[in-house]
Amino acid sequence: MPPFNNIYKPFRAKLTKVIEESPLIKTFVLRPDEEFAFKTGQFIELSVDGIGEAPFTPSSSPLVRDMLEVTVMKTGYMTGYMHDMKPGEYMGIRGPFGRGYPVERFFDKEVLILGGGCGFAPIRSLLYNLIAISDKLRKVTLCYGSKTPEDCIYKPYIAELRKTPKFEVLRSVDKADSNWNERVGVVTVLLDDVKVDISNSVAVVCGPPVMMKFGTLKLLEMGYPEHDIYLSMEKNMSCGLGKCGHCMMGEYFVCKDGPVFTYAEIKNQPNIWN
Amino acid sequence: MNIYYSIKRDSWENSLLRLSSSYIIYGVTGNGQSTDYDLISERNISSLVYNRPKPATPLKTFFLPVRENVTADTVKEVPRIIIGTPNCDIEALGILDEIYLDESFEDVFYRRRRESTIIISSDCLEIQEHCHCTAYNINPFSTGKADLAVILRHDDIILRAISEKGIELAEKSFNAVRSDDRTLASFVESRHHETVEILNRTGKGLPDYRTTGRLVKAAGESVWKRYSSKCVSCGACTTICPTCTCFLLIDKPGFHKVKQMDACQYPGFERVAGGEDSLGKLPSRFRNRYMCKYVWKPAKFHSTACTGCGRCIEACIGKINKNELFRELAK
Numbered sequence: 001m002p003p004f005n006n007i008y009k010p011f012r013a014k015l016t017k018v019i020e021e022s023p024l025i026k027t028f029v030l031r032p033d034e035e036f037a038f039k040t041g042q043f044i045e046l047s048v049d050g051i052g053e054a055p056f057t058p059s060s061s062p063l064v065r066d067m068l069e070v071t072v073m074k075t076g077y078m079t080g081y082m083h084d085m086k087p088g089e090y091m092g093i094r095g096p097f098g099r100g101y102p103v104e105r106f107f108d109k110e111v112l113i114l115g116g117g118c119g120f121a122p123i124r125s126l127l128y129n130l131i132a133i134s135d136k137l138r139k140v141t142l143c144y145g146s147k148t149p150e151d152c153i154y155k156p157y158i159a160e161l162r163k164t165p166k167f168e169v170l171r172s173v174d175k176a177d178s179n180w181n182e183r184v185g186v187v188t189v190l191l192d193d194v195k196v197d198i199s200n201s202v203a204v205v206c207g208p209p210v211m212m213k214f215g216t217l218k219l220l221e222m223g224y225p226e227h228d229i230y231l232s233m234e235k236n237m238s239c240g241l242g243k244c245g246h247c248m249m250g251e252y253f254v255c256k257d258g259p260v261f262t263y264a265e266i267k268n269q270p271n272i273w274n
Numbered sequence: 275m276n277i278y279y280s281i282k283r284d285s286w287e288n289s290l291l292r293l294s295s296s297y298i299i300y301g302v303t304g305n306g307q308s309t310d311y312d313l314i315s316e317r318n319i320s321s322l323v324y325n326r327p328k329p330a331t332p333l334k335t336f337f338l339p340v341r342e343n344v345t346a347d348t349v350k351e352v353p354r355i356i357i358g359t360p361n362c363d364i365e366a367l368g369i370l371d372e373i374y375l376d377e378s379f380e381d382v383f384y385r386r387r388r389e390s391t392i393i394i395s396s397d398c399l400e401i402q403e404h405c406h407c408t409a410y411n412i413n414p415f416s417t418g419k420a421d422l423a424v425i426l427r428h429d430d431i432i433l434r435a436i437s438e439k440g441i442e443l444a445e446k447s448f449n450a451v452r453s454d455d456r457t458l459a460s461f462v463e464s465r466h467h468e469t470v471e472i473l474n475r476t477g478k479g480l481p482d483y484r485t486t487g488r489l490v491k492a493a494g495e496s497v498w499k500r501y502s503s504k505c506v507s508c509g510a511c512t513t514i515c516p517t518c519t520c521f522l523l524i525d526k527p528g529f530h531k532v533k534q535m536d537a538c539q540y541p542g543f544e545r546v547a548g549g550e551d552s553l554g555k556l557p558s559r560f561r562n563r564y565m566c567k568y569v570w571k572p573a574k575f576h577s578t579a580c581t582g583c584g585r586c587i588e589a590c591i592g593k594i595n596k597n598e599l600f601r602e603l604a605k
């Protein structure tokens with residue numbers, strides 16, 4: 001009899017640390033009971049025992065196998081419970097699921113990354129990956145927007161990134177305070193400041209739906225071909241396995257066929273910006 | 275393949291009762307218009323009905339229970355025989371298999387149940403008002419996907435073996451006598467033909483199955499608004515549909531998960547954090563079911579997502595008739 005391989009059963013991971021990134025965003029450091037490997041851009045289904053399960057993209061490096069970080073915005077029921085959790089407690093993990101970023105296709109190119117809000121979580125994982133292969137890349141430009149300076153996450157990480165050769169960071173906030181000396185405005189304003197050789201570049205967009213929409217439109221306007229714009233799509237999800245139907249976006253199961261798609265792949269599907 | 279066997283009804287029933295020591299046997303029983311699956315024993319074996327149109331319950335519930343704990347470490351594997359399944363429901367297994375036996379994420383509960391179940395199909399020689407399988411290029415009798423089919427003729431049971439496994443069943447489990455002359459074959463074939471004729475007549479005006487997708491895609495907002503105005507989002511149409519298998523995982527203490535049937539017709543099915551819901555409005559939710567069945571699933575899978583069983587029409591408390599909608603689109 002073949003082994004009883006149960007796709008619905010999570011394995012356990014111990015919460016070892018909780019980092020407060022902003023009033024609404026925390027990073028949870030998890031130590032899985034089993035060795036855990038994922039590709040950057042893939043996601044996991046994370047459970048709070050007896051409460052609920054939701055999809056999150058790890059924000060840590062895909063090169064690290066014994067620890068895993070997820071950065072979570074408090075938005076509702078499950079994430080509300082999660083924000084009250086303390087180190088020492090256990091969570092459940094299923095995954096990794098889906099198709100991540102095809103980093104091999106970024107070789108010898110400039111990578112332009114556009115992120116907003118909690119969209120920075122998967123992007124940080126991608127950045128870790130890109131730093132590890134930076135000798136194969138021309139340049140990486142991160143454009144990151146948040147509502148206010150207080151909502152800017154990963155502050156120490158940004159400072160480090162700014163010192164990394166080939167990496168450039170541009171930031172904007174919708175509403176500045178007196179200490180803010182970077183750009184003000186929605187994140188797409190940063191694209192006006194970017195110097196990039198579009199013919200030799202790919203773009204990555206991750207963030208709230210409105211940002212994804214206007215970000216993509218702007219990139220198209222700048223001349224990016226549709227197949228060089230990578231989007232990380234967010235849909236309601238339950239199984240992560242291409243079965244429950246919740247994440248259907250036209251003929252795609254976002255959980256299995258995505259969540260990373262090129263704009264060319266999905267532009268004709270319904271409700272892509274919700 | 276079609277190999278014919280014949281067996282007296284009482285020895286067929288005796289064989290089934292003998293098999294019931296090693297199998298749980300379900301069969302279609304009932305009277306009048308309504309038939310459904312029942313656990314078969316000596317008590318009710320004579321009330322098995324044959325060659326009637328689809329039973330009330332779709333076959334999928336034998337493999338995908340409405341609600342079950344899917345974090346268990348075993349699945350109760352009771353060898354089962356199911357008798358009397360019409361071909362529309364057998365064809366519906368195509369898409370279920372594609373989804374649940376998908377090799378990258380195989381559902382072990384589905385796999386084990388599927389493997390421990392023998393399905394004996396029944397050829398439809400009668401139809402119900404809303405049956406329209408032939409409109410979707412599906413025969414009212416099993417062709418490829420079943421092993422064995424049964425036809426009742428007076429006091430004889432005719433077995434039609436469709437696969438090697440079907441031959442083995444007929445010969446070893448039922449000791450049926452193989453008939454190599456054409457009498458049984460031509461009797462059965464002419465009955466098949468008559469049923470198809472009736473279905474073609476009642477299905478008049480329905481669009482060719484190769485054009486349904488295009489018609490659904492092209493239908494304007496006013497069509498969806500008008501037809502959905504009587505929809506109460508009860509989900510009966512998807513629950514009863516042999517090809518709809520959407521579900522929700524519900525968390526229980528101990529990292530357990532209960533897998534429960536869900537429906538795109540329920541509000542909130544696609545709601546994401548922050549409250550956005552692409553199917554929040556009734557007409558778009560209603561249209562989603564049609565797009566899924568006739569446009570998206572056919573693009574993604576090799577099997578049909580609508581077998582024309584007609585159950586969704588019978589189940590709808592808003593009396594929404596999808597065939598009326600299709601006839602209108604086809605005009």
Ligand SMILES: Cc1cc2nc3c(=O)[nH]c(=O)nc-3n(C[C@H](O)[C@H](O)[C@H](O)COP(=O)(O)OP(=O)(O)OC[C@H]3O[C@@H](n4cnc5c(N)ncnc54)[C@H](O)[C@@H]3O)c2cc1C
Nearest residue numbers: 054055056057071072073076077078079121234235545547
């Ligand atoms: C691929 C992917 C990656 C993601 N990565 C991240 C990330 O890295 N960081 C991050 O912060 N967010 C991420 N998200 C978003 C995250 O999954 C949502 O914020 C999370 O699901 C919100 O859950 P909630 O229960 O707190 O929110 P709620 O608003 O309470 O619920 C959200 C969803 O759960 C359903 N739901 C709510 N209550 C119930 C109930 N009682 N029964 C059944 N269903 C219910 C709703 O229909 C809705 O679909 C990601 C999403 C996807 C699809």
Ligand code: SF4
Nearest residue numbers: 515580581583584586
């Ligand atoms: S959509 Fe209606 S007719 Fe088609 S298979 Fe489902 S229940 Fe039957």
Ligand code: SF4
Nearest residue numbers: 505506508509511590
């Ligand atoms: S059965 Fe009828 S009323 Fe109920 S959800 Fe389906 S179409 Fe709407």
Ligand code: FES
Nearest residue numbers: 240243244245255
């Ligand atoms: S989340 Fe279940 S099919 Fe994608």
